[in-house]
Amino acid sequence: MKILRTERPVSRLLYGSILFLFTIAIGALFVLNYILFSNILNRGYTTQLAKTTSQLGSNLELTMSSFRNTFNNVALTILHADKLDSEDLNTKLSTVFSANNDITTIALFDYDGNLIYSYMESELKPTANVKEQSWFAKAGNINKFTVPHVQNLFAGKYDWVMSISRRIAYKKDGTVHPAVLLMDIKFSSIAAVCSGAQSRNSGYVYIVSDDDIIYHTKQQLVLMGLWEEDPREVMSQSINHSYISQHDGKKYMQHITHMPYENWYVVNVAYLDELSATWQFYVARLIFISVFMLLVIIPTSYLFTTRITLPLKKISKKIYDINDRHLDVTFDEDNSILEINMVSESINRLITYIKQLLREQELKQIELRKAEFASLQTQITPHFLYNILGSIIWMIEDGKKQGAIEMITALTDLFKLNASTTASTIPLSFELEYVNRYVHIQSMRYGNTFEFSVECDPETKTLLCPRMILQPIIENAIEHGLSTLDSGNILVKAQTKEDMLKISVRDNGVGMTEDTLDRLRQSLINTTGTINSKPHNKAHGIALRNIHNRIRLLYGDKYGLRIESEEDEGTCVIVCLPILH
Amino acid sequence: MRYRLSAYIALIIVLFIVLSGCSSTKTLNIAIILSGDSQDFSNSILQGAKAAAEEMDIKLTYKITAKGTSISKQAMFIDSLAEDGTDALVIYPLEYQKINHKLKELNIPVAVINSLPTSEINGGKNSYLYTDPTETGELMAHSFIEKLDRGSQIAAILPNMTNSIVMKQLDTMKDILAENNIYVAEVTLDSEDTLTVHKEISTFMMEHPYIKAIAAFDSTAVEGGAEAISQQDKDIFIVSADASITTVSYLEKGIVHTAIIQSPFSIGYLGVQNAIKMAKGEDVPHITSLRPRRVTLENLFDPDIEKQIFPFQVP
Incomplete structure (x- = not known):
């Protein structure tokens, strides 16, 4: 089957359409996911950072507030104590220490910087210059923590602490004296609160106050000058607002919250690399899933398409075969697709109907041909009769009464023999007898100018042959072959050969030119026309063609007439028939 | 047809495995070999190195020779690095000349700390870091x-x-x-x-x-x-x-x-930083010299000084 360039198989169209639709769907899902995840990630990141920062600020506020309360309680305890070396004061301060491991120092100094009381086992260093300490100088009525520093008051201790101090009063010998109360808390306690806010890999936290960095996740690096932060930049930013900053060429997202009492700015920094890595990871996975889906869809849709279109292809092929006049085709009605089954069933019904129509048509055609042959067969007799009667009239007019009587008698015998049977097929002996009588009449008509002889194998005589097949051939031999000659002979031979009954009628008349013979043979081959269609040579061709078609109609295409002829040598017509008993 | 389908499915599985593994990245493996003779000094260097490893997310393997150990111990440590798949080395050499050939054989970037450059180690892929x-x-x-x-x-x-x-x-x-x-x-x-x-x-x-x-x-x-x-x-x-x-x-x-x-913490930190950069093929200064600071009783507790002497206690 030739496929035009503009035509496409339905399988390819279906496959292409499915792939196209899936690709569009996957692409749309990709874009949608991309946009949605981008928004969610950015918003989630910002919200999470703000929430973490706010939580950290609250935790720090709570922690510092707790320390301040402890400090105030200590101050009140000292104020209410009758004397500083009382057992009651020691017990109470012991409770404060044991309840709070983050407190490293509780000490009371007079305004000259002399140690009055200390809940410490270590001694004040002789070199300790208390009045020079920032917490001493700034001690007032407001409880404020200092920036982290190494406490260097007591021997053998170098803890990083944050100090809180205030001026209080204490009783000694029943008199109230002014003093400065110092409480140190471990700096690590602030670090412990902050360390939970960010994992080290995802960011860091720092606290600034004025120009000082109070705390930094990378505290040691900051202390060593290996990491730098600019507190002034933090102070210039809006509170409770996220913004992007840059450090060492890397981008960060920062969120700042403010602790008003301490005037601390808590900065929570998240690496944008982390966000970017998460984003890249997600996009990579998204691409991977999309590609994977496509890779799965390509063969799946191919199988799916094949499954749908294969029955269609089969139907198409079978229909194409029908066009080639192969009607013995049955379409499978056992497919899993309902519509295909319906189509198959319809086509099967249609084929059955067409076959029935064709059969009917064929039968009608056969009947029609039989009727035509019967009609032609009956037409022979009047034509022959017309010629004989003409001869008889001529004999009577010429006074040849005896000849006329003999001819009429011979004609009567011929008609008697013809009327003795109505069968369409007769034994060859019967046909030869009929021919013999016919030749006798013709011999009388033509004045015995030709000889007629029959050579039959004995077994052929009983074989059946169609009625009236030899007479027209012999008539042709006489009329067209011998009529213009002074003498001649006709030999009829019958024999069984090659599983056929072959009857040859050979004359030694004028014969035919090659051109005439070709046309005659052509007229025998051309069987598409009706029996009445005239061949374009001579009228005698009609009789041969009728016999030829009649034999083929009765016995098939391998039987019929074969004609051999040579100009001035004669003609031989061979009748090929099946061997019928 | 069946064969082609099987081949296609196999291809999809292979692609799945390959693409799944694409996201993993190699973590650098940096080794540091220190001398145990100056214990406080080496410990501070190690603290700095650890801080750098944590900051830069690399694997740090550290080996410290015991106090009084001969140079052969450091040489043994260097020999073991090749098997460990070390990407770069930070070393505080006891006797530089005696391990030089070992370092050349190792053929990885080397950040030498607290030692003056005397001869090239391995064709120039090295750096020197010390306090002046x-x-x-x-x-x-x-x-x-x-x-x-x-x-x-x-x-x-x-x-x-x-x-x-x-x-x-x-x-x-x-x-x-x-x-x-x-x-x-x-x-x-x-x-x-x-x-x-x-x-x-x-x-x-x-x-x-x-x-x-x-x-x-x-x-x-x-x-x-x-x-x-x-x-x-x-x-x-x-x-x-x-x-x-x-x-x-x-x-x-x-x-x-x-x-x-002498800022040993900074030496450790910057040494590891240099080693990482060299392992990544980035340029680092051939010599980095840190400035020392003088401490007396008068300035011991100055904020700038105390930061460098007293280590911050990490919780």
Whole structure:
């Protein structure tokens, strides 16, 4: 089957359409996911950072507030104590220490910087210059923590602490004296609160106050000058607002919250690399899933398409075969697709109907041909009769009464023999007898100018042959072959050969030119026309063609007439028939 | 058809596995080999190295030779690195020349810390990081000059195993002191054990009563010298080339007059940073020289100084 360039198989169209639709769907899902995840990630990141920062600020506020309360309680305890070396004061301060491991120092100094009381086992260093300490100088009525520093008051201790101090009063010998109360808390306690806010890999936290960095996740690096932060930049930013900053060429997202009492700015920094890595990871996975889906869809849709279109292809092929006049085709009605089954069933019904129509048509055609042959067969007799009667009239007019009587008698015998049977097929002996009588009449008509002889194998005589097949051939031999000659002979031979009954009628008349013979043979081959269609040579061709078609109609295409002829040598017509008993 | 389908499914599975594994990235493996002879100093270097490893998200393998271990131990450590798949090495070499060929064989980037460059290690893929020994020697010398009269004599207590940095510090100090007519008697310790060192210095002080001061080049020398001075109740002060916590306590007692901050934490941090950069094929300065700072009792608790001496306690 030739496929035009503009035509496409339905399988390819279906496959292409499915792939196209899936690709569009996957692409749309990709874009949608991309946009949605981008928004969610950015918003989630910002919200999470703000929430973490706010939580950290609250935790720090709570922690510092707790320390301040402890400090105030200590101050009140000292104020209410009758004397500083009382057992009651020691017990109470012991409770404060044991309840709070983050407190490293509780000490009371007079305004000259002399140690009055200390809940410490270590001694004040002789070199300790208390009045020079920032917490001493700034001690007032407001409880404020200092920036982290190494406490260097007591021997053998170098803890990083944050100090809180205030001026209080204490009783000694029943008199109230002014003093400065110092409480140190471990700096690590602030670090412990902050360390939970960010994992080290995802960011860091720092606290600034004025120009000082109070705390930094990378505290040691900051202390060593290996990491730098600019507190002034933090102070210039809006509170409770996220913004992007840059450090060492890397981008960060920062969120700042403010602790008003301490005037601390808590900065929570998240690496944008982390966000970017998460984003890249997600996009990579998204691409991977999309590609994977496509890779799965390509063969799946191919199988799916094949499954749908294969029955269609089969139907198409079978229909194409029908066009080639192969009607013995049955379409499978056992497919899993309902519509295909319906189509198959319809086509099967249609084929059955067409076959029935064709059969009917064929039968009608056969009947029609039989009727035509019967009609032609009956037409022979009047034509022959017309010629004989003409001869008889001529004999009577010429006074040849005896000849006329003999001819009429011979004609009567011929008609008697013809009327003795109505069968369409007769034994060859019967046909030869009929021919013999016919030749006798013709011999009388033509004045015995030709000889007629029959050579039959004995077994052929009983074989059946169609009625009236030899007479027209012999008539042709006489009329067209011998009529213009002074003498001649006709030999009829019958024999069984090659599983056929072959009857040859050979004359030694004028014969035919090659051109005439070709046309005659052509007229025998051309069987598409009706029996009445005239061949374009001579009228005698009609009789041969009728016999030829009649034999083929009765016995098939391998039987019929074969004609051999040579100009001035004669003609031989061979009748090929099946061997019928 | 069946064969092609199977091949296609196999391809999809392979793609799945390959693409799934694409996201994993290799973590750099950096090794650091330190000398255990200067324990405080090495510990601070290690703290800095660990901070860098954590900050830069790499795997750090550290090996410290035991106090008094010979150079062969460091050579053994270097041999084992090839099997560990180390990407770059940070090393505080005991005796640089003896391990140079090992480092060349290893053929990975090397960040040498606390050692002066003497010859190239492996074709130039290396860096040197130390605290400027010349400036350290100068600061030590000036500390003596401030306190001593011309014609005085001091003792320079050198550790059992000295390296090029210590020798450079000593040479610089000696040169300046010589210009000021202050003479230096060198004592190389036989041991790294504090008690033995204490005895060695005590003996030396008794044998050299005219010594007015001591230049101590490691914490063991500071400790041994300070104990000897306390025991003999002599008016001798120490100038230390190291400013560890041990040194600070003697500084507060007035035995150590001056200590020089060498920033070992920074050396460790920057050494690892350089090694990472070299392993990644990035350029680093061939020599990085940090500036030392002079600490006395007066400035010990200045915010800038205390940051560098007292380690921050990480919770």
